[in-house]
Structure formats: structure tokens, C-alpha cells
Amino acid sequence: MRKIDTQKITEVVKRLCMEANYYLGDDIVKALKKAQRIEESPIGKEIIKQILENSQIARKEKLPICQDTGFVVVFLELGQKINITGGELYEAINEGVRQGYRSGFLRNSIVKDPLKRENTGDNTPAVIHTEIVAGDKLKITVAPKGCGSENMSEIKMMSPSDGICRVVDFVVDRVNRSGGNPCPPIIVGVGIGGTFEKCAQLAKQALLRTVGIRNPDSFYADLEKRLLEKINNLGIGPMGLGGRVTALDVFVETYPCHIAGLPVAVNIQCHAARHKEAVI
Amino acid sequence: MIKLTTPVTNNDIEKLKIGDNVLLSGLIYTSRDAAHKRLKGLLDKGEELPIDIRGQMIYYVGPTPARPGKIIGSAGPTTSYRIDPYAPPLLAKGLKGMIGKGPRGEEVIEALKRYKAVYFVAVGGAGALIAKCIKKASIVAYPDLGPEAIRCLEVKNLPLIVANDCYGQDLFKEGVKRYRK
Numbered sequence: 002m003r004k005i006d007t008q009k010i011t012e013v014v015k016r017l018c019m020e021a022n023y024y025l026g027d028d029i030v031k032a033l034k035k036a037q038r039i040e041e042s043p044i045g046k047e048i049i050k051q052i053l054e055n056s057q058i059a060r061k062e063k064l065p066i067c068q069d070t071g072f073v074v075v076f077l078e079l080g081q082k083i084n085i086t087g088g089e090l091y092e093a094i095n096e097g098v099r100q101g102y103r104s105g106f107l108r109n110s111i112v113k114d115p116l117k118r119e120n121t122g123d124n125t126p127a128v129i130h131t132e133i134v135a136g137d138k139l140k141i142t143v144a145p146k147g148c149g150s151e152n153m154s155e156i157k158m159m160s161p162s163d164g165i166c167r168v169v170d171f172v173v174d175r176v177n178r179s180g181g182n183p184c185p186p187i188i189v190g191v192g193i194g195g196t197f198e199k200c201a202q203l204a205k206q207a208l209l210r211t212v213g214i215r216n217p218d219s220f221y222a223d224l225e226k227r228l229l230e231k232i233n234n235l236g237i238g239p240m241g242l243g244g245r246v247t248a249l250d251v252f253v254e255t256y257p258c259h260i261a262g263l264p265v266a267v268n269i270q271c272h273a274a275r276h277k278e279a280v281i
Numbered sequence: 282m283i284k285l286t287t288p289v290t291n292n293d294i295e296k297l298k299i300g301d302n303v304l305l306s307g308l309i310y311t312s313r314d315a316a317h318k319r320l321k322g323l324l325d326k327g328e329e330l331p332i333d334i335r336g337q338m339i340y341y342v343g344p345t346p347a348r349p350g351k352i353i354g355s356a357g358p359t360t361s362y363r364i365d366p367y368a369p370p371l372l373a374k375g376l377k378g379m380i381g382k383g384p385r386g387e388e389v390i391e392a393l394k395r396y397k398a399v400y401f402v403a404v405g406g407a408g409a410l411i412a413k414c415i416k417k418a419s420i421v422a423y424p425d426l427g428p429e430a431i432r433c434l435e436v437k438n439l440p441l442i443v444a445n446d447c448y449g450q451d452l453f454k455e456g457v458k459r460y461r462k
């Protein structure tokens with residue numbers, strides 16, 4: 002058994018919360034630069050220019066890329082040969098969020114209760130997804146999620162007879178109805194298969210992929226390309242004001258499903274696509 | 282680029298058309314969902330608002346906390362449709378502009394026409410860039426709302442795009458039509 006102290010986990014989560022909010026990923030920056038080149042709308046071009054300038058200012062001044070510093074979603078890949086010592090794992094993660102948001106000057110955007118709506122004051126709790134894997138390493142991914150784009154997400158329990166065409170229609174229609182709300186250019190995470198909750202999680206997990214990397218299964222790689230083309234033909238453009246670039250990428254993740262089911266989930270991510278990983 | 286300074290007049294508003302790039306300077310107010318709900322509550326009861334909105338602009342923003350010695354943290358726009366139910370009564374009271382992101386509903390577009398006002402889009406997710414245009418910030422109402430408190434901001438050359446003008450035009454519809462394949 003390899004021992005990992007909860008204090009170490011708190012430190013790592015704290016650091017990742019800050020880094021995710023200040024430093025836009027190199028893959029996104031690269032994709033935005035390409036978008037700036039190919040965007041035909043002058044307004045769209047100007048918007049992308051501002052988004053790129055913003056990421057430089059954020060990096061230099063340690064200012065959040067976006068004021069919606071999000072709901073902290075944490076993915077854990079916990080090696081089964083690890084023994085967590087010194088305290089409770091989830092409390093250690095929440096303590097990392099608390100410290101990161103306080104000392105990083107990040108916004109507290111979480112309410113204690115969905116209907117009574119009182120702010121928790123420290124941006125906790127995080128939403129934590131844990132997967133037990135082989136080995137003795139702990140991988141922590143911190144992905145703060147803004148709500149403007151989260152609100153444009155949807156899950157649909159489709160019927161197996163609907164097939165690929167209806168799946169494509171559902172995804173493209175979801176993006177179309179989102180318009181300018183999720184701060185395009187967006188990234189689209191699509192989950193297909195599993196159960197109701199598994200499917201939604203797949204869509205979220207899809208958003209962790211590096212922009213430009215295709216699904217290893219060529220069938221789904223083609224589906225991703227087809228979806229991206231259709232979405233960019235919608236003309237929504239940067240901030241929804243019209244243009245060529247609506248999405249920077251589309252990622253599809255799948256899981257086996259029931260003979261009677263075809264769940265499809267779409268999780269929309271804005272250009273402030275924040276996720277940082279560390280392995281302990 | 283059109284330079285505009287608050288407070289604005291009907292004459293200023295009439296000159297603005299969808300797609301115009303505007304650099305806004307002067308004092309503006311911030312307000313989001315929770316503060317709007319309170320403002321609407323006051324109007325419903327026929328009471329005075331804590332801020333004078335005549336000729337003014339409201340920016341839909343909930344900034345991040347300022348670092349010590351800084352004026353404000355990141356301060357980009359939030360999604361506007363959530364404010365739609367609250368906007369027309371404020372426009373009726375003389376509000377001349379709103380700044381946010383994302384499209385507005387028909388009732389707001391109608392109210393912009395009726396009361397001569399505009400809706401600007403600021404670039405969502407460009408909170409650090411926008412913070413650079415904010416020269417002063419102070420809380421003027423509802424401090425208990427934290428990031429949602431009403432602030433008065435002094436801005437210099439805040440980059441905005443006219444998305445809905447006082448002629449009923451909508452850049453979200455027109456822009457998308459132009460680029461849809």
C-alpha cells in the first residue's frame with residue numbers, strides 16, 4: 002500500500018483551482034488563433050481577438066479568465082493500492098477548493114440549497130467523480146465549470162431506432178437553440194450510451210479531451226467531424242453575433258448501453274474551457 | 282468605433298445601430314438576478330430605487346474579488362435572458378442601456394423601441410480584459426449580495442457591440458442569417 006496524506010491532496014487541489022482559472026490551456030489558445038484566421042465576420046474576428054488578449058492579461062496578472070470561476074468538478078482516478086491517510090479524502094478536496102478560491106481571489110458561486118439559494122461563501126462543495134483504477138497513483142483533474150454554458154446542456158433518452166441521424170439532429174439542434182448564451186466559440190461534449198446518469202457524465206468527461214484530438218474509433222472520429230461541420234454551418238459565430246466559428250471542437254465519448262436504450266447527452270463548454278490535472 | 286459617455290440622451294441612442302462598435306466611458310451600474318429582483322420589488326410597490334437610473338446603463342456582472350490594491354477582479358458579462366422579466370419596467374423608468382451577453386426576448390426588444398434604449402454585448406469570458414477598463418468601483422446598494430451587490434463603476438473605453446438598437450433590430454438574428462449555410 003502506498004500512503005498519500007490528505008494534506009498533500011488539499012495542496013494540489015488548491016493549486017489546480019488557481020491554475021485552471023488563470024491559465025487557459027495551450028490547445029484552446031491554438032484553436033482560438035486558428036479561429037481568428039478563418040473567421041469571416043469582422044465582429045467575430047474582433048471578439049476572438051479580445052478573447053485571446055484576455056487570456057494573456059489573465060496569465061500575466063493572475064486574474065481569472067472569466068468572472069464565473071465556476072462549480073469545481075473534480076475527477077479522481079484513484080489507484081487501488083493507495084491508502085489515504087490523515088483525514089477524509091472528500092473533505093481534503095473541499096478544503097483545497099476553499100483555500101484555492103479564497104487565496105486565489107476567485108468568485109464564490111455556489112448556493113447551499115437549489116431552492117433556498119444561500120451562498121456557501123467558499124465555493125464548496127465540489128462535485129467529485131471517483132474512479133478506482135489499477136496501480137498506486139492518484140490523478141486529480143480540476144475542471145471549474147461556468148453556468149452560462151452548463152445551462153445550455155441537455156440529456157435525451159432516445160430510442161435505438163432513432164439511429165445516428167437523429168442523434169446528430171439532437172446535438173446540432175441543442176447548439177442551435179443555445180445561440181449566443183454559452184459564450185461561443187464553444188466546445189461540445191457528447192455522451193452516447195450508458196444509463197441516464199452515466200451518459201451525462203460521459204458528456205462532461207468528453208470536455209477534458211485536448212482540442213484537436215479525435216476519438217480513437219474512426220466511426221466516432223468521423224461523427225465528431227460531421228458534427229463540427231454542421232455546428233459551424235449554423236452561423237451562430239462568436240458570442241452568437243454571426244460568423245463561421247461557433248465551435249472549436251466536438252468530442253464524443255461512448256459506453257455500452259441497454260438493448261432498449263440510446264441515451265444522448267450534450268454538455269456545452271464555453272471558450273473559457275478550464276481543466277488542469279496533476280498526478281500524485 | 283463610436284465613443285459614448287454616460288449619461289446618454291435619446292439623441293445618442295438614435296445614432297446607434299446594430300453591429301456598431303462602441304467604446305463606453307463614464308459611470309455605469311452593475312446588477313444581476315438577485316439585485317434586479319429587489320429593484321423590481323420596489324417598483325411594484327411604487328417605492329424609490331436606491332440608484333437613479335435615468336440616462337444610465339446597467340451592466341450585468343458579478344465580478345471576482347479584487348486583489349489587494351486592485352480596483353476589481355475579473356468582470357465580464359453574464360447571460361442576459363435571465364434578466365429579461367426585469368428589464369422593461371426599468372427601461373420605462375428611463376434606463377437607457379444594458380450590457381450583457383446572449384440574446385434578449387421579444388418583450389425586451391419591444392421595450393427598447395418603445396423607450397428608446399439599446400442593448401450592448403460585451404465579450405463573455407473576457408473578464409480580465411474588461412477589468413482593465415474599470416477605473417473605479419464602489420458598492421452603492423445591497424452589499425449583502427456579495428458579488429451580486431449593485432456597484433457603481435467608472436469605465437474608460439469599455440469595448441461593446443450594439444446587439445439590439447432602438448429600431449427593433451436584432452444582431453443575433455441578422456448576424457446568424459448572414460453566415461448560416
Ligand code: SF4
Nearest residue numbers: 067147149184271406
Ligand atoms: S459561459 Fe463561460 S465564458 Fe461565458 S461567462 Fe460563463 S464561464 Fe464565462
